[in-house]
Amino acid sequence: MTESFSATKRALRFGLTHPAPCSYLPGQQEQLVVLMPEEPISAKLYQQLLALNFRRSGEQSYTPHCPACTACQSVRIDPLQWQPSRSQRRLLNKATRANLQYRLVTTADVALYFPLFAAYIAFKHDDGIMFPATEEQLSSMLTCSWLEVKFLEIYHDEKLISVSIIDQLADSYSAVYTFFSRQYQQYSPGKLAIIYLLERARLDNKAFVYLGYLVEACQKMAYKAEFRPQQRFIQGHWHSFA
Secondary structure, eight states: OEEEEEETTEEEEEEEOOOEEOSSSTTOEEOEEEEOOSSOOOHHHHHHHHTTTOEEETTEEEEEOOTTOOOOEEEEEOTTTOOOOHHHHHHHHHHHHTTEEEEEESSOOHHHHHHHHHHHHHHHOTTSTTOSOOHHHHHHHHOOTTSEEEEEEEEETTEEEEEEEEEEOSSEEEEEEEEEOGGGGGGOHHHHHHHHHHHHHHHTTOSEEEEEEEOTTOGGGGGGGGSOSEEEEETTEEEEEO
């Protein structure tokens, strides 16, 4: 089904997907509201949608709309208010001692990224729809025609061990997807990438870093709750968690 809404002086059309098994909670069904624009949207409009619980996948913007569940809560952090926890400081010190460093770059290197991406999908999602990984699949994740996408790369010496896809908006960074080397799990690359991104956002005067959806009952998503203080989008409003 589709509905129309008025926004930024023009009507926006949205569609509702059919129910499907939830990716995060066993036994639950998920539905998404998907933006169906007649022309490409702008980064300015997406920034407004991001503040209303929307996320981006490729060129598509969506938000959960599950009749029986409201577990997906978008998380955002003010980098000026965020303070690393004791465990996060230990992780950062551990990474520094091991000579791990990050770079925030504007151009993706598909040939460099793909072996890392394919290996990550094989060990993390070998029972999901993303397996086996393809270069076309990766390329579609790395580009968006209507906003600037950056890439937070983490290196051990000169070896690439992690890549995070980051949307750059006027007032924020939005973390889209992270993939990393299985051999470096002891450095928690997903958490480390968030720490680096928060540090960079502070330097770049960004108001927020968006981390995507937190699902507290899903163990693989629960780590986002560790970054405090944070705000979560619950029942149409942002709520603060110290």
